[in-house]
Amino acid sequence: MQSVSHFLSRGAFTANAGFPISFQKRNGGSVLFIPLALGADWLRGRTTITITPHWNGYSTAGMITYPMMSRCIMAIQCKPHVALLLLGALALPPHLFSQTISDSIKYRLPVVTTIGTRISEPWLEVPLALTVLPKSSLALTKGYGLDEALAGVPGVLVLSRFGNQDVRITIRGFGARGAGERSNSGTSRGIRLLSDGFPETEPDGRTAFDLVDLAGAGSIEIVRSNASSLWGNAAGGVVNIRSNTNFENPFARYSSAFGSYGFHKEMLQAGAHVGTGKLAVSLSNTNADGWRWHSRSSITLLNMALLSQIGQETTLGVYLSGASNLFRIPGPLTQSQYDVNEQQADSLYIKRDERRFNRLGRIGVTFSHGIGDAHTFSASAFMNPKYLQRSERNTFRDFTRYHLGGNFTYQNKSSLNPEVNNILLVGMDEAYQDGAILFYALTANGGRGSTLTENKREGANNFGLFVQDEVMVGERWSVLVGGRYDDITYYGRSFVKPWLNDARSFRHFTPKAGVTYRPTSTRSFYANIGGGIEVPAGNETDPVPPDTIHALNLLLDPITSTTIEVGTKQLMQLGAGAWGGTVVYDVALYWLEVSNDIVPYRNGRFYFTAGKTRRMGAEFGAKVQLVNGLSLEGALTVSDNKYLEYKVDSVYYNENKAKIFADYKDNEVAGIPGAFYSAALKFASPSAKGFYARISAQGTGAYFVDDPNLVEVPSWLSMNAMIGLDQLHLGKGPFTVSGFLAVQNVLNTKYVGSAWINPDLNAQGKPMYIEPGLPRNLVVSFTLGAEL
Template sequence: MKKIIYLLILLSNSIYSQVFIYPDTLKYEMNQITVSATRYPENIIEIPYAVTLINEKSLMNLRGYGLDEILTSVPGVLAQTRAGNQDIRLVIRGFGARGAGDRSNYGTTRGIRIMVDGIPETEPDGRTSFDLIDLGAVDNMEVIRSNASAIWGNASGGIVNLSTIPSSNNYNLSIKSLSGSFGFYGFQTKAVTPITYGKIFATLTNTNFSGWREHSSSYRTLFNFGITSNIEDITKFSVLVLAGSNLFHVPGPLTKKQFELNPQQANAIYSQRDERRHNRLGRIGFTIEHNFDEANQISGMLFASPKFLQRSERGTFRDFTRYHIGGNIMFKNNSKFSNELKNHLIIGIDEAYQDGAILFYSLSSTNQRGSVLRANKREGANNFGAFIQDEIIFNEKISFIAGLRYDNITYYSEDFLISSYGLQSKSFSKLTPKFGLTYRFNQTQSIYANIGGGTEVPAGNETDPSSTYSQDQIYLLNPLLEPIISTTYEVGTKHLLAVSNSNLLKTASIDVAGYYIDIKNDIIPYRGGRFYFTAGKTSRIGIELGAELEFEQGISLKGAFTYSDNKYNEYLVDSVHYFKPNSFANYKNNTVAGIPRFFYNIGLSFQPKFLKDFFLNFSLNSVSSYFVDDANKIEVPSYFVFNSTIGINDFISITDKLKIRGFLTINNLFNTKYAASAFINPDIVNNEAIYLEPGLPQNIVISASILFE
């Protein structure tokens, strides 16, 4: 860690010693504002956390099906597609990596908070599905790579906030069509119209994908609608609606031999059971922000999200009927004690509750709902949080942030088939602090450091007791689990700069961060993840580099590099020695499963001046080999995947009111055979691990868009 700190200081000093100017080309970068990192608008240069902002231009030339398409370009973020649709594996600095066989998060992620327009998609237990996330409707994104539990609470090892509110206030209607390999087809309509003191916007997206692997077809329809309005310039009000229906079939993992012989095949059991997820859900949210005066503001948010989820999973047909409700209220005060001393104070509370019925049936001969009811229970979770944060700014150079948050998460479980259990509950509570310091050399350069706590309770499917094997007839909720507690130490530097008197480099942005994370009460899977136990201790150390360079000749280079070393400091387990009393395995000093040592993304773009609106882009995405089991015996091979895109970067005017644009992308340009993702701590059948999820071979996407203004 000392070497990382020294490197950052050396880099900051060397860059600061250069001669820079601040031309118009940097105006956008200098005004990049984040809301999620501190829960109020602030320039990213001033914030003592690692934050990446993604603008609308970066989102224009995407297939638009999965978050991996854009998040692979963010340092510290591992985003891997499972079958080429919205189901991805998402890890930020190791958070979200854990899993166990079939419980390796397919269909969801955990440990990372995901929000749409500031409203959580993450459920109270820390799990998040991607069912309502439409990249085509997103205007911009914020990614916080630092642990944000002190401000956002449970499962905030990283934050991804997507905004669907258009930056434009002008009337426009766009129609976009996409077509590609393996039966991929997408159609999207977006509209924005101004109203008095605000705007109305809507997006309708339909996507179909036959899939490359057997039993991997999917479709989805998503609708997004919103109204934003300013009332007398002192009150802002928004209504935000999401709705979706989607179905995706799960091809399942393969053994190494199956992967090498025929990666296109599906797992035979998954195909036989027609394992799939069919989800229909919606969400309505209301936000309000009122300014009492220039110094004092109050804001609030309410949301409700009904969900009807159906699955064929692990030999059962499952019905979930859930409702997820919640909101927050926050007070903010801005004080100016003198020209040299300012203060920002926020105090607030968050509340989220989810409950509903769960019915497990036998699987019929046609893989539909069978006639035998195997489970009838209720599962609920409540997450209450209260927080305070204060930021002191000295002379527009130094800022210090201190925050503290209290969280209480309670699980509820009731079995209606076995009434003797009764209604049971289990609560987890934790105080989480955070401190951060930033020094700004000027408007475009800063260095920072922070230390902060992290809290993550076990996800709902990790709270099952050992009754799976008829060993526990008392508890519905595992009494042995405790919250995962982490402490993050981070240093970093951010630079937005332009070089004077240069015929080569015009502008550059550089983001470097180093971190050390100490984790206690890590969750260990027993018996293939049939139940879990709190016992492990883990350490993670890493460095992240993000850079974007723009050259005079119309060439730009963008890169994101991540290196980390992740170790188990304590891990003593007996579950690998079934029927052998007093036998244990010690995995101390083993590498943490599911986290590559390094991964990177490099993009090279060429937009010649003589072809103003056209561009050509090449990108390389690479992931090193990594272990998928805690014993470090099963490994996923490394891979390099090249992609290329050619298209029109900005809309070309056909008439005064009609514009067009389009692009052509070739993914996996050299048809590389690789494992795009893997099951963690996989099941072993006949001495073979079933864990590899093959990535798509070479595939093409072509898109055309029409814009009416």
């Protein structure tokens, strides 16, 4: 067994292996920069590394040894709380070891991730398309919606509906579907959204964004591949937002931001050591008048995360979130309305004061305990009460819901011989949501009337069992196989019409297999094949007319899919000197076929699962980081998306048209552009004391919004610019200032920012589908911080 002792002296480390090492402060934390080869054997489980740090006379708080097969970021806490981040997983070529750190690029790779395989392992070894966004990239946004945060992720298209947190998110086409008023605002579907591993996505697959706190996030992990074999109802992938608990020293920050159209955000953040743990708190309040009429919004968010090492092998996490979110909905426009005045709102939406007022909270607990080197048990539990009010489709609705659940996993690590290691994972997920919905008549001014028109219960349960086994052969090969069984059950009960009481279950087993090959320690190739499951959402389960005795559609089946994916990931070292640096890129090619795709009838009043689609595409993402402070990043997605089978029975529109079908075979899938892209150029010179400048661009190709392919959204391109300061120290004290001035849509381009899919028609027979993109707008942000 090897051991490596590191000694700190005036900010510099040395290692007995003779590697050059530096210790520097970055973004409020301390980071150990070492040649990446030093930790490669540890991350691959081939050795044990013992670190005994010393800090200018302070004794260490203890010595931590990370045993064989440990696959997590190496961090040691010592007085005064020095966090040593070992950037291991990827080895630089041997001839680079003689370089000094000043000649080498200090680029933080997303080395370790847990979301792709539900075990901690290096980014290169995961046989999936996977992106990890660090906190530094999130600081370049106003922190209101996921559209800014995920703009540079290939394969992921996030479009803001009218400038606040309500977005339309699609991954490889999943999440794109919609039908009229019933499924085109307020929620997304097909993609699983998590916060610290707790589901924002409800058991039926719908996701609201009320508790999404980008201001307090430490990182975002995005699985772009089919994730149902581990996460269940997540055919489109997974987005996991992690709290900012990865800090070294206690800190406090106050931020204020102002912008066009009444945008105003105030935020407090703090981090503290509590015993052996770290407590992170974020409180924010965001208000906006909105650019369009009837689009005012206001949200207050509180997030607290306490992560504590309560024993050498035991970790406890406690998480608390709460939100009050009120936003009004301007509704879609016709083409003629958009041409005349894109700021206007739909007159009916104004009359009904269409809005959502969501108040909700969540408390969650995580627990992990290891027994020796081989066994790890993990569990979590959460409770998420909700009180939701909305004016919607000419009714006022009161929702009282509770969403609760948890999971349990067991992980076993073993070695068959020195060259063959194995990780077995088995687990269970359970999530249940239930509650009452009261329907009232709407008053003339959009308020709640006194007449109760419906009182019903709407519940859903999502239970899943999964198993996964990964075999690693030497340093080059790893093979992963697994599968998951899901049972998703809907419950419906009417207290006004009790004969409509009903229940319906969707059951499915989803397999997955993947392989990774690493020809060098800085490059990998992977391939995988897997299935996906997505059930019709709760508002897509209404019975087919003339059925008046069931609350749930008996003719629906699970939406299933098969994905084949190949890809490569690589870190390349550029030359030395001012133009030296690194290039990190990933490329993914995919082919997927969806069976039992959902087919909307009569503007989404009911559905059949009778369609079949094929989607295939290529994704490319890269970042070039140079020593001189220049960085360039970009993402490109191109795809071909077709309906293979899609027939609409005309009898449900006109009883005289029995056995007459509208056939949309070979049409393009609605809501998915054939291409979308982003690019950004940033300059942040190390000698400029935190100053940076950034320009970026984002755009999409044209796409159809309806299944018959009659209505098309044109392509668009938007440019943005930003200048700012990043943690400029005020004298020799603990205080820093940060801030930026951002101009979005610099060229004031008029474009369709988002669109309703399969839109309703107005009285003149014109489709109402356009949600205009914001014109040129400004955001000014200021942050005062202190590291205590």
